[in-house]
Amino acid sequence: MSLAMSSKQSRQPTGSPRRTPPASLTVKRLSLYLRYVETLAEKGRSTVSSRQLGKALGLTDTQVRKDLSCFGQFGRPGVGYHVGDLVGRLRAILGTDKVWNVAVVGVGSLGRALLRYKGFVGKGFRPAAAFDSAAGKVGKKFGGVVVQPMSELAGAVKKSRIRLAVLTVPAKAAQDVADRLCRAGIRGILNFVPVTLTVPAGVAVVPVDLVVQLEQLSYLVNASGKKGPGSGD
Amino acid sequence: MSLAMSSKQSRQPTGSPRRTPPASLTVKRLSLYLRYVETLAEKGRSTVSSRQLGKALGLTDTQVRKDLSCFGQFGRPGVGYHVGDLVGRLRAILGTDKVWNVAVVGVGSLGRALLRYKGFVGKGFRPAAAFDSAAGKVGKKFGGVVVQPMSELAGAVKKSRIRLAVLTVPAKAAQDVADRLCRAGIRGILNFVPVTLTVPAGVAVVPVDLVVQLEQLSYLVNASGKKGPGSGD
DNA sequence: CCATGTGAATTAATTCACAGCT
DNA sequence: AGCTGTGAATTAATTCACATGG
Structure with a gap:
C-alpha cells in the first residue's frame, strides 16, 4: 500500500471552481x-x-x-x-438568484397550463408574456398574462427583457418560430415540441418531449418484467 | 412498399442484444x-x-x-x-408496439393539458382514465376522459389494465398518491411533481420537473455569457 | 467520532479505426 | 464509391480511499 502525499492547498476565498469542468x-x-x-x-x-x-x-x-x-x-x-x-x-x-422573464409561445392547452402553473413562483422564473398566431386567442388572459399576436414578439422581448422562451407550438411551426425567437434575441428555449431544433450558437435549447419521457417509462417497465433493476427517479 | 426482410438472413432470430448492456x-x-x-x-x-x-x-x-x-x-x-x-x-x-393505457392522477391545469394533448396518438400511449380528489372535478370530462374520484383508482386500474400513471398532484400529496398507485399495481410513474418519490422495486419512475428544466436553461445561458459553447437540444 | 474535499482507481460512455458487405 | 458493425483506444463519470478540519 502506497503512502499518499499531502496536497496541502490553502482555501480559495469563496466559490472558486477548483478544477473539474462544469459537466x-x-x-x-x-x-x-x-x-x-x-x-x-x-x-x-x-x-x-x-x-x-x-x-x-x-x-x-x-x-x-x-x-x-x-x-x-x-x-x-x-x-x-x-x-x-x-x-x-x-x-x-444555476443563475436563479435573479428572476428570469419567460415568454410562452404557443397558447394551446399545454401553453395555457404553463401560464397557470404555480410551481414557478419563488424559483426564479416568471411568465412575463404569451404569444399565439391565432387571432381568437389574442387578448385573452391566462394566469394573469395577456396573449399577444406573434407580430409583437420581437418588440415585447426587448421591452420586457425576456431572455427565455417556452415553445409549445405545433410541430410544423416550431423551427420557424424558434428562428424568430432567436432573431428577437432570446437566449434559451425550453422546447416541448417533438422536433429537434436548430439554433445559432449562443442560444441554449432544453428539450422536453412528453412522448420521449413516456417511452423511457415504457422501456423500463418492459425491462423490469424480464429482469429486476429498480427505477430512476 | 413494406417488405419485411425475406430470406437471406444468417442473423440471430430477431433483435438479439449482441453484447453491451442496455445503457x-x-x-x-x-x-x-x-x-x-x-x-x-x-x-x-x-x-x-x-x-x-x-x-x-x-x-x-x-x-x-x-x-x-x-x-x-x-x-x-x-x-x-x-x-x-x-x-x-x-x-x-421501447415497448410501444402495443398501446399502454395511462392514468392521469391530479386534474389541475397540467393534468388537464395532458388529457387534451394530441401528441400521444399513434405513439403507443392512451390516456384511459383520470382521477382527482376534488369532488368538484369528478364527473367532468377532459380530452374525452371522465374524471373519477380517487376511491375508484384501484378498481379502474385493474379493470382498464392501466399500467402507467402520470402524476400531477400537489407536492404534499405526491408520495401518498404514489403509494396508492403502487398498491393498485401500476408499473411506471411519469412524475411531474417536484418531489423525489420512493417506490418499491419493480415500479419505474421518470421525473419531469419543469423548474429543473428551466434551471438547466438558466445555467446554460449564464455559462454561454462567459464562454461560448453551443447548446443541447 | 463525524463530515468534507480530493487524488487515484475504477467503471461507463464515446470516439477511432478498420474489416467486411453492397 | 458508400455503409454497417465492432474491437481497441480514448475520454467522461463515478466510486474508492484517505488526509484533514470540526
Missing part, C-alpha cells in the same frame, strides 16, 4: 439538490450532510460532495453544509 | 431516433443512414450505429437502415 450531468443534479435543500430551509433545518442529501435523492454521499466541490468549497468538515448558504450558492450557480 | 443514456436516444424515423416514414423515405440520422439529431454516425447495434443488427452495409423496419424495431425495443 452537464452534474448540473442536472444541482437542481435536485436545490429543490431538496429548499424544502429543508422551509422546515427550518440549518445544516445538512452529503449523506442525508444523497439518501433523499438516491445518490451516494461521495457523488454529492464531488458535485458541490467542483463549484467551490462550501460546507464544513464535521458539520456539513449550511442550508441557507447552500440554497444561495446553488441559486447563484 | 440508460442509449435508451433516451432511441426515442429520438424513433421520433425522427417516423417523420421519414411519413414522407415516404425508405432508407436512412447512420450519418443522416446523426446529422438530424446532432450526434455522430458512430454513436448512432453503436446505439442501434447493441439491440441487434438491423441495417445493411452499403445501404443503411430500412425506415419501416427501423420504426418497428425501435417500437418493439
